[in-house]
Amino acid sequence: MTKSLNSNFKRQRRNQKSAQELVDGILSGNKADLAQGITMLESSKPEHHRMADEIINGCLPHSGKSIRVGITGVPGVGKSTFIEAFGNHLIEQGHKIAVLAIDPSSQKSGGSILGDKTRMETLVRKEEAFVRPSPSKGSLGGVAKATRESIILCEAAGFDFIIVETVGVGQSEIAVRGMVDFFLLLMLAGAGDELQGIKRGIMEMADALVITKADIEEKTKVKAAMTEYKNAMHLFPPHESDWIPVVSSCSAISGEGIEKINEIIGSYANTTKLNGFFDKNRTRQDLKWMEERVNELILESLKNKNGFQEKSNELATKITQGKISPFRAAEQLLKDLNIT
Amino acid sequence: MTKSLNSNFKRQRRNQKSAQELVDGILSGNKADLAQGITMLESSKPEHHRMADEIINGCLPHSGKSIRVGITGVPGVGKSTFIEAFGNHLIEQGHKIAVLAIDPSSQKSGGSILGDKTRMETLVRKEEAFVRPSPSKGSLGGVAKATRESIILCEAAGFDFIIVETVGVGQSEIAVRGMVDFFLLLMLAGAGDELQGIKRGIMEMADALVITKADIEEKTKVKAAMTEYKNAMHLFPPHESDWIPVVSSCSAISGEGIEKINEIIGSYANTTKLNGFFDKNRTRQDLKWMEERVNELILESLKNKNGFQEKSNELATKITQGKISPFRAAEQLLKDLNIT
Numbered sequence: 001m002t003k004s005l006n007s008n009f010k011r012q013r014r015n016q017k018s019a020q021e022l023v024d025g026i027l028s029g030n031k032a033d034l035a036q037g038i039t040m041l042e043s044s045k046p047e048h049h050r051m052a053d054e055i056i057n058g059c060l061p062h063s064g065k066s067i068r069v070g071i072t073g074v075p076g077v078g079k080s081t082f083i084e085a086f087g088n089h090l091i092e093q094g095h096k097i098a099v100l101a102i103d104p105s106s107q108k109s110g111g112s113i114l115g116d117k118t119r120m121e122t123l124v125r126k127e128e129a130f131v132r133p134s135p136s137k138g139s140l141g142g143v144a145k146a147t148r149e150s151i152i153l154c155e156a157a158g159f160d161f162i163i164v165e166t167v168g169v170g171q172s173e174i175a176v177r178g179m180v181d182f183f184l185l186l187m188l189a190g191a192g193d194e195l196q197g198i199k200r201g202i203m204e205m206a207d208a209l210v211i212t213k214a215d216i217e218e219k220t221k222v223k224a225a226m227t228e229y230k231n232a233m234h235l236f237p238p239h240e241s242d243w244i245p246v247v248s249s250c251s252a253i254s255g256e257g258i259e260k261i262n263e264i265i266g267s268y269a270n271t272t273k274l275n276g277f278f279d280k281n282r283t284r285q286d287l288k289w290m291e292e293r294v295n296e297l298i299l300e301s302l303k304n305k306n307g308f309q310e311k312s313n314e315l316a317t318k319i320t321q322g323k324i325s326p327f328r329a330a331e332q333l334l335k336d337l338n339i340t
Numbered sequence: 341m342t343k344s345l346n347s348n349f350k351r352q353r354r355n356q357k358s359a360q361e362l363v364d365g366i367l368s369g370n371k372a373d374l375a376q377g378i379t380m381l382e383s384s385k386p387e388h389h390r391m392a393d394e395i396i397n398g399c400l401p402h403s404g405k406s407i408r409v410g411i412t413g414v415p416g417v418g419k420s421t422f423i424e425a426f427g428n429h430l431i432e433q434g435h436k437i438a439v440l441a442i443d444p445s446s447q448k449s450g451g452s453i454l455g456d457k458t459r460m461e462t463l464v465r466k467e468e469a470f471v472r473p474s475p476s477k478g479s480l481g482g483v484a485k486a487t488r489e490s491i492i493l494c495e496a497a498g499f500d501f502i503i504v505e506t507v508g509v510g511q512s513e514i515a516v517r518g519m520v521d522f523f524l525l526l527m528l529a530g531a532g533d534e535l536q537g538i539k540r541g542i543m544e545m546a547d548a549l550v551i552t553k554a555d556i557e558e559k560t561k562v563k564a565a566m567t568e569y570k571n572a573m574h575l576f577p578p579h580e581s582d583w584i585p586v587v588s589s590c591s592a593i594s595g596e597g598i599e600k601i602n603e604i605i606g607s608y609a610n611t612t613k614l615n616g617f618f619d620k621n622r623t624r625q626d627l628k629w630m631e632e633r634v635n636e637l638i639l640e641s642l643k644n645k646n647g648f649q650e651k652s653n654e655l656a657t658k659i660t661q662g663k664i665s666p667f668r669a670a671e672q673l674l675k676d677l678n679i680t
Contacts, residue, residue, distance in 0.1 A: 053667075060665045140480075286659050286666040293670035294652070295639055301679055302638055312634070319626050325400040326626040327393075330633035339641055 019051045023058030026157045031130055034157045041153070042135045042146045049300075056149055059156035064282075066160045067269055068151060070176040072202065073186030078212045078252060079165060080119040082186060085252035087120070089259060090161050091128045097161040098154035099123070101134040102147050102172050130159060144175040145296075148289065151179060177205050178285060181278060182265050185209045189217045189225035189249075203229075204236045208246045208264050215251035222249050241277040243268055302339065311336050359391045363398030366497045371470055374497045381493070382475045382486045389640075396489055399496035404622075406500045407609055408491060410516040412542065413526030418552045418592060419505060420459040422526060425592035427460070429599060430501050431468045437501040438494035439463070441474035442487050442512050470499060484515040485636075488629065491519060517545050518625060521618060522605050525549045529557045529565035529589075543569075544576050548586045548604050555591035562589050581617040583608055642679065651676050 017025070017036065025033025037059075040052045073079050087097050099120065124131045132150065135143050151162050164180055166172045177183050185206035203209065209229050214222050230247045239245065246264050250257030272278040302308065315329040324332070357365070357376065365373025377399075380392045413419050427437050439460065464471045472490065475483055491502050504520055506512045517523050525546035543549065549569050554562050570587045579585065586604050590597030612618040642648065655669040664672070 053671075056667055057665075060667060283660050287656055290655065290659060290666035290669045290673075293667060294673055297670055297674050298639060298642055298679060299635055301674065315630065316627055319630060320623050325397075326630035327396055327400060327633060329630045330637055331393075333630075333634055334637050334641065339638060 019054035019058065022055055023156075026055075026059060026153055027062060029158045031157070034130060034153055035132070037153050038132060038146070038150045041149045044142075052149075056152060059153050063152040063155040066151075066155045066162050067182065067265065068162045068164065068180040069265060070164045070166065070173075070180035070183045071186065072166045072173050072176065072184070073212070077186045077188055079186060081252040082210075082212055082250070083163060083165060084120045084123045085250075085255060085258050086261060087123045087129055087163070088126070089255070089262060091126055093262065095161040096128045096130075096159045097163060098130040098132070098151075098157075098159035099163045099165060100132050100147050100150050100154070102140075102143055102164060102166045102176055130154060130157070140172055140175060144172070144179070145292070147176075148179045173202050173205065178288060181272075181281065182207050182268050184261070184265075186212050187225070187229065188212060189214070189222045203232065206233075206245055207239070207241075207243060207268055208248060208261070209233065210247075210257075210261060211249040213251065214249040214257060215254045241268075241272050241281070242275055243271055243277075302337075305337065307337060308333075359394035359398065362395055363496075366395075366399060366493055367402060369498045371497070374470060374493055375472070377493050378472060378486070378490045381489045384482075392489075396492060399493050403492040403495040406491075406495045406502050407522065407605065408502045408504065408520040409605060410504045410506065410513075410520035410523045411526065412506045412513050412516065412524070413552070414528075417526045417528055419526060421592040422550075422552055422590070423503060423505060424460045424463045425590075425595060425598050426601060427463045427469055427503070428466070429595070429602060431466055433602065435501040436468045436470075436499045437503060438470040438472070438491075438497075438499035439503045439505060440472050440487050440490050440494070442480075442483055442504060442506045442516055470494060470497070480512055480515060484512070484519070485632070487516075488519045513542050513545060518628060521612075521621065522547050522608050524601070524605075526552050527565070527569065528552060529554075529562045543572065546573075546585055547579070547581075547583060547608055548588060548601070549573065550597075550601060551587075551589040553591065554589040554597060555594045581608075581612050581621070582615055583611055583617075642677075645677065647677060648673075 017033065022033050022037045022040070026037055037055045040048050040055055043049075043052070071079060071083065083099055087099065090097050120131055123129045135146055147164060151164070154162055162180075164176050166176045173183075183205050185202060185208070187209055189211050211217075211222055211225055211229075226247050226249060233245050233247065248257060248260055248264065250261060252258070269278065272281070311333055315324065315333055318324045319326055319329055357373070362373050362377045362380070366377055377395045380388050380395055383389075383392065411419060411423065423439055427439065430437050460471055463469045475486055487504060491504070494502055502520075504516050506516045513523075523545050525542060525548070527549055529551045551557075551562055551565050551569075566587050566589060573585050573587065576585075588597060588600055588604065590601060592598070609618065612621070651673055655664065655673055658664045659666055659669055
């Protein structure tokens with residue numbers, strides 16, 4: 001009781017909105033409230049968890065009506081420039097777009113390597129766009145969780161085209177693939193995929209592969225790269241969606257090929273909505289989400305139980321003294337708490 | 341009871357050894373038993389979990405007496421060739437080396453992209469070497485867990501130099517950094533770090549950065565790259581270990597610079613053992629290991645509880661029918677099972 005009063009008091013002092021106020025703001029399309037809601041999702045403070053849950057539950061009934069697109073490619077491929085050009089094109093077509101980023105790569109310093117704030121300059125100034133940099137700290141799991149939940153909030157705020165950008169080349173793509181409808185891989189012509197660090201596993205996940213900077217590179221080089229990638233993609237097992245991945249090219253500067261990418265995504269959505277894969281994929285993602293959320297809730301509730309922290313600290317001391325192995329200590333902890 | 345008899349029977353039929361037999365074999369340095377033990381750790385079958393636990397507990401008292409080195413670099417940098425040359429050098433110095441790999445990148449096809457079997461040909465034939473490819477499937481978490489436990493088994497089998505190789509460029513490096521004493525980053529001269537996909541976060545974690553293929557590249561190019569990287573590394577915050585990361589170069593073909601890398605690692609071990617960081621780091625890794633193991637055991641035990649699977653399936657059906665959000669379903673599941 002005192003605690004709750006206390007936190008109410010603090011909230012008022014800081015002029016922070018309640019969960020319901022934020023939900024109302026988000027549903028009315030207020031970008032400041034959307035940003036504040038996402039900040040709650042990203043917060044690691046336990047006192048923000050309940051508020052985050054309320055916001056998500058408030059937004060969920062109004063979510064789902066967007067196309068969710070994951071975009072990846074190595075640093076240097078021109079992701080931001082592409083997203084800026086593509087996003088502006090989508091806005092011209094009447095869309096409202098949200099750009100979220102997953103980049104848990106610079107864990108040690110906790111800072112984003114890309115200096116997100118200076119990117120996508122024209123896009124961030126548009127009323128119809130919402131650009132949110134990646135949370136600057138946290139594990140991939142935590143960052144991915146926050147991004148998945150942010151999608152819900154963006155959709156509730158009326159954004160109908162969600163772009164999830166990922167900077168890494170590897171594990172984070174798998175996380176993103178698990179939360180989007182369409183996965184787009186950007187590549188450079190002529191750099192060779194070995195050096196680009198693009199791995200088979202990433203190419204296999206792509207629904208489209210687009211060669212960027214088609215204005216700078218020689219036409220023959222772009223064509224050769226497209227042929228090479230088309231051949232490579234043919235060797236992969238067919239997608240469960242029955243969609244045949246498309247290889248294309250574009251220039252974010254001249255705008256050439258940008259419109260085509262939107263058409264490809266539209267065609268993918270039509271095809272997979274007709275054959276049932278679109279919904280099947282979303283349901284599967286939802287089931288996975290439930291599973292992850294269950295794990296999270298279980299661990300949260302047990303670790304708040306009486307004695308957990310004390311016992312855990314005792315065993316940690318023993319590990320530090322070399323008296324017990326971490327493996328045995330874990331077993332002991334569960335036994336002491338009657339969990340097994 | 342019947343189950344246990346049954347599994348004993350099956351075990352005998354397949355001529356499979358018991359946990360104790362495998363531990364005895366591992367402690368006597370038998371590589372076939374070591375391989376079979378690791379297979380148990382990697383197994384996702386619940387009936388193998390208990391056996392895996394017994395093997396780990398049997399090996400733990402005999403572990404810890406090695407130096408653990410993580411090696412990373414983009415595909416194409418020549419990791420295998422390097423590890424082959426470096427490993428053979430270590431064997432000449434009287435070491436027994438184990439090479440483990442973490443590569444959860446090709447999740448969809450489940451196959452390793454590198455065709456591990458044909459790699460490190462001379463090394464795999466040496467009595468003093470044990471080479472184990474990455475498990476071909478599983479999440480990064482699962483693969484990392486198996487690798488961490490495999491280190492224990494290799495050490496118990498008498499291997500005193502453990503190399504953990506990672507192929508990705510991103511999240512898996514963070515996992516590897518969490519289980520080794522020394523982290524080595526391989527780089528190419530003149531390819532530019534942007535194109536190499538090496539991110540600031542990875543460079544920051546490195547205790548040494550080594551330019552490979554120094555025989556192929558022009559000397560001036562190698563020198564220029566070394567200077568460039570030295571300058572770049574100076575800009576990072578100092579390591580907690582007080583170790584100043586070293587930039588070096590080598591040729592796996594001519595052998596030039598290979599010995600020096602072993603000296604660098606030795607010097608690192610001396611320095612950090614003297615200033616206490618070596619043990620502090622291992623203890624910290626152990627505490628993290630305990631935490632992860634606790635999470636794993638909690639989830640395992642709860643999911644084996646009565647009603648969990650049934651309730652979970654019921655809610656999954658409701659999600660599929662669009663009757664409940666995954667987020668609410670997770671809350672409902674815990675409520676139904678009285679976990680919260």
